[in-house]
Amino acid sequence: MTADLFACLPKVRASREQMAEGAVLLRGFIGESEADLIATLREIVAAAPFRRMFTPGGHQMSVSMTNCGSAGWVTDRSGYRYDPVDPETGKPWPAMPPVLRELADRAAEAAGFSGFAPEVCLINRYVPGAKMSLHQDKDELDFGAPIVSVSLGLPAIFMFGGLKRSDKPRRFRLEHGDVAVWGGPSRLFYHGVAPLAEGDHPVMGPQRLNLTFRKIR
Ligand code: MD3
Ligand code: FE
Numbered sequence: 001m002t003a004d005l006f007a008c009l010p011k012v013r014a015s016r017e018q019m020a021e022g023a024v025l026l027r028g029f030i031g032e033s034e035a036d037l038i039a040t041l042r043e044i045v046a047a048a049p050f051r052r053m054f055t056p057g058g059h060q061m062s063v064s065m066t067n068c069g070s071a072g073w074v075t076d077r078s079g080y081r082y083d084p085v086d087p088e089t090g091k092p093w094p095a096m097p098p099v100l101r102e103l104a105d106r107a108a109e110a111a112g113f114s115g116f117a118p119e120v121c122l123i124n125r126y127v128p129g130a131k132m133s134l135h136q137d138k139d140e141l142d143f144g145a146p147i148v149s150v151s152l153g154l155p156a157i158f159m160f161g162g163l164k165r166s167d168k169p170r171r172f173r174l175e176h177g178d179v180a181v182w183g184g185p186s187r188l189f190y191h192g193v194a195p196l197a198e199g200d201h202p203v204m205g206p207q208r209l210n211l212t213f214r215k216i217r
Helices: 031-047 098-110 184-188
Strands: 015-020 023-027 064-069 072-076 079-083 120-126 132-135 147-153 156-160 170-174 179-182 191-193 208-214
Touching: 015 184, 023 098, 031 064, 031 098, 031 120, 031 147, 064 072, 072 120, 098 147, 098 179, 098 208
Parallel strands: none
Antiparallel strands: 015 023, 023 179, 064 120, 072 079, 120 208, 132 191, 147 179, 147 208, 156 170, 156 191
């Protein structure tokens, strides 16, 4: 038995930053759920592998995606939609595990949104060079509910604009363990991710995962 000389210090560094009205960045919020979270993601990806989808315009995305929950976000030549079935496997998406659901609920609560009940967790995988162009998330029916995002692995430069595409984006560095909540007026703000820089993360390797929890109905 080893005495914990640092028992009086918090195990994980966490902090809060207001990015805009309704948008809160909770740095280090994954805390001690890290190992459970990563093991659970492995199981999801084994059942519903990452794939690079096509936009309606016929371009293949640089980001690979999968989902868990009662529906998943998909895009193909026919458009964007939330689909209860994974078109690659023909089966329902893996259910949303409690460790994911509870993390999202705690983050929403901490940002002042009570009763968040996300049906969908979209999982994005970035390798160096992968990016996400400036866009709005508006395929959901209820813009009163926030979106909660969890970043794992390599750091990314997140670009956060405004309600108009032409609003100049501010840049935020999202790191392993950071959780952000986007609600209220910021829910429909344009946003994107700059091309991922090369790197090798000690826990996640040469990649970044981003989870977004969404209430879609
Ligand atoms: C701000 N994902 O999946 S997460 C997306 O890092 C997406 O993979 C990015 O944009 C990523 O749609 C950014 C942060 C995020 C997600 C949704 C938002 C920020 C948001 C919705 C409204 C405003
Ligand atoms: Fe988005």
